[in-house]
Amino acid sequence: MTAHSAIQPTHVTVGDAKDKNWYIDKSFEILMFICGISAIIFVVGIFLFVFKEGLGFILGDMNFSEFFLSQKWRPTSLNKATYGILAMVAGTAAVTGLAMLICLPISIGAAIFIAEFAKGRTREILKIVIEFLAAIPSVVWGFIALSIMNPLIINVFDVPMGLGVLNSAIILALMAAPIVTSIAEDAFKAVPDTYREAAEALGATRWQTIYKVILPAAKNGLLSAGLLGVGRGFGETMAILMASGHSINIPTSVFDSFRALTATIAAELGETAVGSPHYQSLFAIGIFLFLITFIINMTADFIVRGVRKG
Amino acid sequence: MVNSTVSRAKIKIEVKDLSIAYGGHKALGPVNLDIRESEIFGVIGPANSGKTSFLNAINRMDMMRTNMNVTGNIRIDDIDTRNWRNVYALRRKIGVVFPLPVGLPLSVYDNVALAPRLAGTAGTQAQLDELVERCLRRAALWDEVKDRLGHLGSLLSGGQQQRLTIARALSQSPEILMLDEFSIAVDPVTTMRIEDVLKELKSEMTIILVTNLVQQANRLADRTAFFLNGECVEIGETEQLFNGQAKDQRTNDYIGGKFG
Ligand SMILES: Nc1ncnc2c1ncn2[C@@H]1O[C@H](COP(=O)(O)OP(=O)(O)OP(=O)(O)O)[C@@H](O)[C@H]1O
Ligand SMILES: [Mg+2]
Numbered sequence A: 001m002t003a004h005s006a007i008q009p010t011h012v013t014v015g016d017a018k019d020k021n022w023y024i025d026k027s028f029e030i031l032m033f034i035c036g037i038s039a040i041i042f043v044v045g046i047f048l049f050v051f052k053e054g055l056g057f058i059l060g061d062m063n064f065s066e067f068f069l070s071q072k073w074r075p076t077s078l079n080k081a082t083y084g085i086l087a088m089v090a091g092t093a094a095v096t097g098l099a100m101l102i103c104l105p106i107s108i109g110a111a112i113f114i115a116e117f118a119k120g121r122t123r124e125i126l127k128i129v130i131e132f133l134a135a136i137p138s139v140v141w142g143f144i145a146l147s148i149m150n151p152l153i154i155n156v157f158d159v160p161m162g163l164g165v166l167n168s169a170i171i172l173a174l175m176a177a178p179i180v181t182s183i184a185e186d187a188f189k190a191v192p193d194t195y196r197e198a199a200e201a202l203g204a205t206r207w208q209t210i211y212k213v214i215l216p217a218a219k220n221g222l223l224s225a226g227l228l229g230v231g232r233g234f235g236e237t238m239a240i241l242m243a244s245g246h247s248i249n250i251p252t253s254v255f256d257s258f259r260a261l262t263a264t265i266a267a268e269l270g271e272t273a274v275g276s277p278h279y280q281s282l283f284a285i286g287i288f289l290f291l292i293t294f295i296i297n298m299t300a301d302f303i304v305r306g307v308r309k310g
Numbered sequence B: 001m002v003n004s005t006v007s008r009a010k011i012k013i014e015v016k017d018l019s020i021a022y023g024g025h026k027a028l029g030p031v032n033l034d035i036r037e038s039e040i041f042g043v044i045g046p047a048n049s050g051k052t053s054f055l056n057a058i059n060r061m062d063m064m065r066t067n068m069n070v071t072g073n074i075r076i077d078d079i080d081t082r083n084w085r086n087v088y089a090l091r092r093k094i095g096v097v098f099p100l101p102v103g104l105p106l107s108v109y110d111n112v113a114l115a116p117r118l119a120g121t122a123g124t125q126a127q128l129d130e131l132v133e134r135c136l137r138r139a140a141l142w143d144e145v146k147d148r149l150g151h152l153g154s155l156l157s158g159g160q161q162q163r164l165t166i167a168r169a170l171s172q173s174p175e176i177l178m179l180d181e182f183s184i185a186v187d188p189v190t191t192m193r194i195e196d197v198l199k200e201l202k203s204e205m206t207i208i209l210v211t212n213l214v215q216q217a218n219r220l221a222d223r224t225a226f227f228l229n230g231e232c233v234e235i236g237e238t239e240q241l242f243n244g245q246a247k248d249q250r251t252n253d254y255i256g257g258k259f260g
Helices: A003-007 A020-059 A064-069 A086-117 A120-134 A138-157 A165-189 A193-201 A206-217 A219-235 A238-243 A261-271 A277-309 B002-008 B051-058 B087-092 B108-119 B125-138 B158-170 B188-201 B214-220 B238-242 B249-255
Strands: B011-022 B025-036 B040-044 B068-076 B094-097 B176-180 B206-211 B223-228 B231-237
Touching: A020 A277, A064 A086, A086 A120, A086 A165, A086 A206, A086 A219, A086 A261, A120 A165, A138 A165, A138 A238, A165 A219, A165 A238, A193 A206, A193 B094, A206 A219, A206 B108, A219 A261, A219 A277, A238 A261, A261 A277, B011 B051, B011 B206, B025 B051, B025 B068, B025 B206, B025 B223, B025 B231, B040 B214, B051 B068, B051 B176, B051 B206, B087 B094, B094 B158, B108 B125, B108 B158, B125 B158, B125 B188, B158 B188, B176 B188, B188 B206, B188 B214, B206 B214, B214 B238, B223 B238, B223 B249, B231 B238, B231 B249, B238 B249
Parallel strands: B040 B206, B040 B223, B094 B176, B176 B206
Antiparallel strands: B011 B025, B011 B068, B223 B231
């Protein structure tokens, strides 16, 4: 053996054949690629469909300032149809905001309890109950809004009607709570135990450990939990249709009735002639909702990334 | 002569019939030993011998672990640790350095300022600044981080993070400092720097040094205990143990590198 022969490339022929495992690996790679691509195709397809249906309206009858700044949604008026979504945007935003004010403290509190305090059985039972809450269909929540929350609000606050912002926000908060709780819990779970031990060894109480160390460490996950809740608020339809009172009106008090963007589409789309300006204007609302969700998701992504880098 | 002066030193921690079990499975004990004020007390022994469990019992971390069962007594300054109603105050007297550095996801400054802030002893901003600087200097880290106190502590290098945890442990002015295999993830040069720091700190606090490097115990510890599979085999003057004067043959074998 000379020094040169040692660096000669040696071709391994026996072990280098494409064996069964190689083919399985390759097929899985292709399969996963198709799955990944199909998700993109679906999203793009849906967007194109919604966009195509709404495009005629956006280019034709739509007046941007009227659409965003007018409260008058009168698509069926015989004299002059007006398409203003301001009241609906205001209603949806107000309800989502109030719902998050109710939902986030409760959900994060519940997540803290499950992740940091509850042990064994208590914890399992809690998780099951919360999962059960997530499985309740939207229309059942609407039913609760109408038959339980409505009289309750009328009695407790002595107001003439219990359907509106408060009712919807409570229902929405309850609907979003399970998913927000479980994402927040995952965020707490992801905080390594070594952080907890280090903090406790410094003499931190349980509460101090949570407040000073675990919450800051979990803030990315909590943020995405909150944004998911917001997304849920903008997208929820059936329960809100039933809980809101469905009258077009910029709410000035939590007892006011309002109308949600989604509920408008759901309630009116079936009654319109395909291709009519009214039909198309509903698709324009759909595009608007689509963009909002897109912006929320992008913001979440952006913030989470920024936090990670800092 | 030497022995008589040492034995007159005040006893800081008195451990009596200490046994530790996890869910019925015994991990350590019974242990009987005294740790004197201002000494470095070394604990050596192979993996699984119960060293970390021993430290966890001293600062009552067993409260966090439902399956950890501690029996016997640990008295610090003549008070049984079980009689402390406020265990958080007890833990503030004891600084801990873990085997793998735990830079909390806070800035370098906030890592060191955390304990005083938690205890409500942070004082004015100027006082806190001074404390943070002093602790970082004593941990031999100041020069490397003084320009980036606002950076995330968890982004420092491993050796720097380990010194950061030492600075953090010092920030509560502990009476006792417990180090658990601190050099496991640290390069030899940094290890030597930390060892120098410990020699200086010794005059102010009692140090318990758990180490899997027997020579580290030899370099630093005044007295050393040898744990093996949950048994406290021997406690003695470090010098004697390392001079081959250990009473138990297993100690000689371990120190001589015959096993473990
Ligand atoms: N949280 C725990 N739950 C169950 N058993 C544990 C726990 N912590 C330690 N033990 C057990 O206690 C015994 C002693 O472990 P300990 O961590 O005290 O050893 P050690 O001497 O520190 O070892 P090493 O040198 O590897 O760190 C081991 O058998 C271990 O499995
Ligand atoms: Mg250990």
